Amino acid sequence: MMTIFDFEKPINELESAIAELRQLAAEKGLDRSREIAELEAQRERLLRQIFAHLRPWDKVLLARHPKRPYALDYIRLMCESFVELHGDRLGYDDPAVVAGLAKMGGRNLVIVGQQKGRDLKERQRRNFAMAKPEGYRKAMRMFRLAEKFRLTVLTLVDTPAADPGVESESRGISEAIAQSMLTLFELTVPTVAVILGEGGSGGAIALAATNRVLMLEHAIYSVIPPEGCAAILYRDPNKAPQAADALKLTAESALALGLIDMIIPEPLGAAHRDPQTTALSVRTAVLQQLDELGAMSPDALREQRYQRFRAMGVFETVG
Amino acid sequence: MMTIFDFEKPINELESAIAELRQLAAEKGLDRSREIAELEAQRERLLRQIFAHLRPWDKVLLARHPKRPYALDYIRLMCESFVELHGDRLGYDDPAVVAGLAKMGGRNLVIVGQQKGRDLKERQRRNFAMAKPEGYRKAMRMFRLAEKFRLTVLTLVDTPAADPGVESESRGISEAIAQSMLTLFELTVPTVAVILGEGGSGGAIALAATNRVLMLEHAIYSVIPPEGCAAILYRDPNKAPQAADALKLTAESALALGLIDMIIPEPLGAAHRDPQTTALSVRTAVLQQLDELGAMSPDALREQRYQRFRAMGVFETVG
Amino acid sequence: MQKRAIVQANAEQWVQCARCKKILFRPDFERALRVCPHCGHHHRLRARERILLTVDPDTFEETDADLRPTDPLGFPEYADKLRKGASAAGENEAILTGLAQLNGVPIVIGAMDFGFMGGSMGSVVGEKVVRAFERGVELRCPVILFCASGGARMQEGLISLMQMAKTTAAVGRFHRAGLPYIAVFTDPTMAGVLASFASLADVILAEPGALVGFAGQRVAAQASVGKPPANFQTAEFQHEHGMLDLVVPRRNMRPTLSYLLEMFQASYAGSITP
Amino acid sequence: MQKRAIVQANAEQWVQCARCKKILFRPDFERALRVCPHCGHHHRLRARERILLTVDPDTFEETDADLRPTDPLGFPEYADKLRKGASAAGENEAILTGLAQLNGVPIVIGAMDFGFMGGSMGSVVGEKVVRAFERGVELRCPVILFCASGGARMQEGLISLMQMAKTTAAVGRFHRAGLPYIAVFTDPTMAGVLASFASLADVILAEPGALVGFAGQRVAAQASVGKPPANFQTAEFQHEHGMLDLVVPRRNMRPTLSYLLEMFQASYAGSITP
Numbered sequence A, B: 001m002m003t004i005f006d007f008e009k010p011i012n013e014l015e016s017a018i019a020e021l022r023q024l025a026a027e028k029g030l031d032r033s034r035e036i037a038e039l040e041a042q043r044e045r046l047l048r049q050i051f052a053h054l055r056p057w058d059k060v061l062l063a064r065h066p067k068r069p070y071a072l073d074y075i076r077l078m079c080e081s082f083v084e085l086h087g088d089r090l091g092y093d094d095p096a097v098v099a100g101l102a103k104m105g106g107r108n109l110v111i112v113g114q115q116k117g118r119d120l121k122e123r124q125r126r127n128f129a130m131a132k133p134e135g136y137r138k139a140m141r142m143f144r145l146a147e148k149f150r151l152t153v154l155t156l157v158d159t160p161a162a163d164p165g166v167e168s169e170s171r172g173i174s175e176a177i178a179q180s181m182l183t184l185f186e187l188t189v190p191t192v193a194v195i196l197g198e199g200g201s202g203g204a205i206a207l208a209a210t211n212r213v214l215m216l217e218h219a220i221y222s223v224i225p226p227e228g229c230a231a232i233l234y235r236d237p238n239k240a241p242q243a244a245d246a247l248k249l250t251a252e253s254a255l256a257l258g259l260i261d262m263i264i265p266e267p268l269g270a271a272h273r274d275p276q277t278t279a280l281s282v283r284t285a286v287l288q289q290l291d292e293l294g295a296m297s298p299d300a301l302r303e304q305r306y307q308r309f310r311a312m313g314v315f316e317t318v319g
Numbered sequence C, D: 001m002q003k004r005a006i007v008q009a010n011a012e013q014w015v016q017c018a019r020c021k022k023i024l025f026r027p028d029f030e031r032a033l034r035v036c037p038h039c040g041h042h043h044r045l046r047a048r049e050r051i052l053l054t055v056d057p058d059t060f061e062e063t064d065a066d067l068r069p070t071d072p073l074g075f076p077e078y079a080d081k082l083r084k085g086a087s088a089a090g091e092n093e094a095i096l097t098g099l100a101q102l103n104g105v106p107i108v109i110g111a112m113d114f115g116f117m118g119g120s121m122g123s124v125v126g127e128k129v130v131r132a133f134e135r136g137v138e139l140r141c142p143v144i145l146f147c148a149s150g151g152a153r154m155q156e157g158l159i160s161l162m163q164m165a166k167t168t169a170a171v172g173r174f175h176r177a178g179l180p181y182i183a184v185f186t187d188p189t190m191a192g193v194l195a196s197f198a199s200l201a202d203v204i205l206a207e208p209g210a211l212v213g214f215a216g217q218r219v220a221a222q223a224s225v226g227k228p229p230a231n232f233q234t235a236e237f238q239h240e241h242g243m244l245d246l247v248v249p250r251r252n253m254r255p256t257l258s259y260l261l262e263m264f265q266a267s268y269a270g271s272i273t274p
């Protein structure tokens, strides 16, 4: 089966060729602009061709792409300033969750994000962005800080799942997820979530019980990882691509089902080909939502959040 | 130096003799009432003699007496019913703190107490009533339950100190003590603390930031254990008795300084000679305080608590 | 061999304990509320049995019985699983809710049914839980929920995940109304249900031996360095770790619930007597 | 030997780092805010130095300077210790409080002085802390407290213990007024101070290497099974364990405080702009 990664090789080769030509032209003072333009057109055709027909499984791979920008990349690219705060005040500080105070577009924000690691060492330190109970408890502390000081909350969701290990179980990972949602629901300040990459089940919704939920174009949001679904449905984890189809885990499906509010477009070739542009799009989209929410009273914000989720569900009434 | 325990031997001998005589009289059908009455009078004389001249160090020993009734003994003897609740909902359940829902005198109470162990095994399990952070966090959960359901809070204080170990430090024992006090201060239901035995510094005040603070006659309440004070003051922990004098750690001193509201008298010979009577005295005293507090509005209760502690402190104003 | 023959011959009369495998006389077993007299194993109950066992006789009135699941994603085999679930559980969905009295106290009660697609939470379960809490607020009644669930229902995809948030929001409103919510974790209470409304009760009880946890045992073990403890993800493990108040044997469940309701009566009976 | 001679000869000009023992040129040392350029050790500051280093020039007005400790228990050697403390710290008590501006923002500020009886908290410290928070509520100002204390003051016995509750109560009121409280743990922040108002700040900062903990190191080690970690009870240890937000080098303290005040300005400047 052909995946998005199979297409990346020719694109990467084209990109290398373009870069080489540019350098050569600069060094020798030659005009190679026609050749460059031709190669660029070719690259764009190829990308358009690929990205016009992405299947859900391609999105899964894009959402998990090792070069995809992570929460701290977005914070760095979107915000005028950011000071990270630490700790759940209960004995732990979970590196899988980053949180702090930011200025963005002149607004004062509390940002809470799930953070993956770029290299092996950081990936392990961040536990692959799988938050432990203390990660959600740190998040809750930040939410309460936001409530007290009337700060807007922005959450950046990117996790395969909440940490399922024995330690997390023994410290109440389920309770922490539930309380995190509850804390978000009780807030009377504006809250916005952006699904950046993987919106992995309970681990994701814990931070996404917000007034607005936005998704990047190639992010996924799912009740179960496709591999897990395939193991149950087809008794074969290798059938994850089929499961991805069945689960309707793309931004497009989520929007069609009325479960998210907006899809934030990614640059051609996905976020990792142009993090700067992607971050700018996220920033613009979030600020637009905040403009809308800014007109609402504290009580109205809480009520809108309640009604937003209250309406979710598809069922029939008989008789 | 003569201590309270030195006097216990002749008293115990007298009590054995009285018990023997009673049994003999019952078995043989003989009238030994005169002898018994004489021995009892002797016992009472001796007890009065000893207890008329207790020094602070004697009180320390009485407060730590291995036969002294503990929190669960009082709960059993005072309450019509009690259901223990467990856990801080954060990963731990601290056996040094017992908590639950009780009926006492027809009132619905949340009771939180520090619990020592009677035998070696239980003493270890209860960590000698030295609460860890999770003990105070369990207490806070119960305080919040009381607030939500308009239940009266009764705390039973009996601890040498909060647990000072590495694990407790790493999970924020200081924060837990501070938050426990803060939680008590924010309540709008009536709160009463009884210092049953050892009121050991931070570990004790964590549960005693209440509308009323009562002390049993032979309990102690101190900013530092006398041994620790002696080590600092005299560079000799064996001078704890002198330190006990200096620290003014008795119920009498605490009342004289205006730091507690009432001394609950113990039976002649101290609580462990008659737990039932002691428990009844505690019950009566607490119910009397609750009658007074019952007349106050939620806001007035919080305000009274603030002013109660606001007034504590002795200083001069110059110029 | 002989024993097995008896079981088959008198399937109605005899029943085998799921844990210790001992053969039990069914009338005795029923009288013991399906708790094995030999090993104490608490066998699963149907939602309706659970409620009838708990509330005062003839007081249960089912609510929202008219809600039916659909197949919004056209998910493979879902329609078929719904049919099978309905016939296995004798209910239309994985939760049964209604009004009742417990020792004379009007309550909103719900019980999940593991027999219906593993007690999984999809749109109907989410909606019925929310309506239970909304009804509690409206009538100023305590809510008691018996949980029994493998988690969110995969077959409704992201819609099921949203039920975690939806039910949590409803609990939030209920708490703000100052009313008591008691959850009982029965075998099993897992994943998306444990990580939403179940864990948010004022007081949490559990039946002995109930499986209670977040991730599947295999996943949890894989994600951990050491070996999980022997009692991992049991009610007793969660109790040790402070995540629930009491492990209550089935025979004591009704009096315990009744005591709790009595203690919290100021909140719903309106008489604040501090 | 030669170096020591220099130190003695030019006691005013030269100073020795308390940790790495290197000899430092005093003007450089002062310019570096008494942080050793070789090992980074943050030397203790007097309360008044700390405040003047932190606030805008010429904005500090001391408050409650007229409060003086007494000896309510007639405690051995206390009167003498008070006299010595006053001359050592150049202050009348272990805390200095007042009004000031930080980057133009009016604040209530306090700094404890370890030089005065180990920064211990008795009646006067308790009263001044409470008045700082009450003044913050009254003026709708943020409160910033630099902690430096060995704990409650033994010499005032139970009265000192009560200061833990008294200061906590004041923080509670301050929080209810919705105003920001920032605590900075400097070397050392221990016991009764850590276990009361210090730990209750909205944001907690600490200086690198500061000793921060509940019990004395010896007591903690005795009460534990294993050996305490090498960084036990340092600011860095507490940071690892989620008990404080940031470890901030002294040179960055003022801008960090300023940033935090700016972020929280809706609460005290009255302009709620969510």
Ligand SMILES: [Zn+2]
Residues within 6 Å of the ligand: C017, C018, C019, C020, C021, C022, C036, C037, C038, C039, C040, C041
């Ligand atoms: Zn059995």
Ligand SMILES: [Zn+2]
Residues within 6 Å of the ligand: D017, D018, D019, D020, D021, D022, D036, D037, D038, D039, D040, D041
């Ligand atoms: Zn140095």
